[in-house]
Amino acid sequence: MAVRNNPTGRQLRLGAELRKLRERAGLTSTAAAQLMGMRQAQVSNMETGRVGVSAERVRTLACHYQCSDKALIEAIADMTGERKRGWWEEYREILPAGLLNLAEVEHHATRLRTAITVHIPGLLQTADHARELIRQVVPEFPPPDVEHRVSFRLKRQAVLYGDSPTPYLALIHEAALRMQFGGPDVTKGQLRHLLDMSERDHITLRVLPFAAGSFPGSGQSLFYSSGPVPQLDTVHLDQSHGPAFLDAEAQLEMYRVLLDRVEALTLAPAKSRDLISNLTHDL
Structure with missing residues (x-):
């Protein structure tokens, strides 16, 4: 997946929320990558908004991070669905x-x-x-x-x-x-x-x-x-x-x-x- 050079504020916030979920689970980015079968750089790029994340990937991450707050998980997953460019x-x-x-x-x-x-x-x-x-x-x-x-x-x-x-x-x-x-x-x-x-x-x-x-x-x-x-x-x-x-x-x-x-x-x-x-x- 192509790496973004200039993620939007919403993309940055999505990544930040994924980082918060990981940190609440007490995992380093390296440990999270091993858990997901990914490279550490992929986790880092997701958490800095530099690569896109699907709603399903958000739910999978939340499962591995043992987050049980369904409302929060779905709200974060919804942040991945914006595909069209805003007027701004x-x-x-x-x-x-x-x-x-x-x-x-x-x-x-x-x-x-x-x-x-x-x-x-x-x-x-x-x-x-x-x-x-x-x-x-x-x-x-x-x-x-x-x-x-x-x-x-x-x-x-x-x-x-x-x-x-x-x-x-x-x-x-x-x-x-x-x-x-x-x-x-x-x-x-x-x-x-x-x-x-x-x-x-x-x-x-x-x-x-x-x-x-x-x-x-x-x-x-x-x-x-x-x-x-x-x-x-x-x-x-x-x-x-x-x-x-x-x-x-x-x-x-x-x-x-x-x-x-x-x-x-x-x-x-x-x-x-x-x-x-x-x-x-x-x-």
Whole structure:
């Protein structure tokens, strides 16, 4: 089987989950290879996403690794079934791989949650708001690159539309609502868009007011994508150089707790809409 030079984020995650199964079984890659009648290099390439793995091979590995969690095994096996190229692949020579991986994670998520302090979440941004944010990056992007990133951000939002949209919870600090990126007209359009989106059944928007005071995770933008089983969840932290992805079980649990604590401090959805509506009228 041909070796991939640039595995996607999902292929890397599949390999990482196979490695976790092996390590939980207390096996080295050499011992696993002997158990499977394979070369050690084959095991290594599977665990780094450099070669494809069939669903049946996943089930066989899980059997040898004595994993009895059927839901987890089937969820990992399902990760092998994606054969067609995602829409994000058209940007592979244009945008950083981390952004493509983010779109891929969002596409496969069963639920999305985010807690953000200064910016409106990307999945809820208007084109004008997104363009203004992207223009502020240092060093600044040439105009064509700005438009590529705007179009990419808008295409990511497809997960919130269609016949089976992904459930989405957005916890937005009041500071982000008051930041007038692009001036009053752009801000008013963005706030109205938030109000419209918050009326959709699968979208819950909750505002963390200034009155709530301090809260956990205040210094970062946090995005949490749920997989078909909790072990396949993904945390992505928005950083200046691009998204950073976390999937260790201890990290996932920590960020689940953090999001729950932030959500407990927010206004109810109806009161959140009232606050946004009042801000819109003030502009």
